[in-house]
Amino acid sequence: MQLTRESIITASLDIADTYGLADMTMRRVARQLGVAPGALYWHFPSKQALIAAIGQAICAPILDGAATVTGDTWMERTIVMCDRLRTALLDHRDGAEIVSAALSDADLRSALTATISAALDTGNALSQAHREAGATTLLHFIMGETLHEQSVTALRIAEGSDPAEASTPTGETTFRQGVALVLKGLGAPRDI
Known part of the structure; x- marks a missing residue:
């Protein structure tokens, strides 16, 4: 097997999904690929660069499928986009x-x-500055709410709960309410 960026990303994501990000070390990735740790640094100069590539891989379905978001209104399309990002994050441990x-x-x-x-931007009167501020706010909310949800789930599993029952049942409801609040604020006709 030839060592490539893609094979390193795949092995790293497999390790993170199985053991968590804290246990995804360069040494462990190298061991799984059957190479010396130094070989990884030819493709990624640091663990942070590898994490950035893994993050890109997790988000690829969102970034690649952005044009296919459907909905009757800009709010519905934005909710679909936010749900997709949340789902992509939840599809992977940590x-x-x-x-x-x-x-x-x-x-x-x-x-x-x-x-x-x-x-x-689809069919509303938001200025570019409001869209950018709204997008940044939504991204931070998505990341924070999903991180919280995954942390609670991990804690419940560590305490002995069944993984199938460990996820928070209100996670999706809380998430959708938060997105709706941001969108409602963006739709309000006033200057900031």
Whole structure:
């Protein structure tokens, strides 16, 4: 097997999904790939660069499928976009923590903000400044709320709860209410 960026990202994400981000070390990734740890640094100069690439991989379905968001109103399309990002984060153990750490990469942060801003831009009278502020606020809310939800789930599992019953039943409701509040505020006709 040839060592590539993609094989390193895949192995790293497998380890993070199985053991959590804290146990995804460069040494462990190298061991899983059967290479010396130094070989990874040829493809990624640091663990942070690897985390940024993993965050990009987690968000790829959102960024690649941004044009296919449907809904009758700009609010509905934005809710769909926010739900998709939340789902992508929840699909991976520590997904919100990984992507939060990856947001130090300006390219990923800009791409996610632009994707949310594009959903906000369809058929409303928001200025570009309001769309950008709204997109940034929504991104921070999505990351924070999903990180909280995953942390509560992990705590319940650590306390011995069944993983199938450990997720928070009100997580989706709380999430949707928070998104709706931000969107309602954006729809209010006033200057900030």
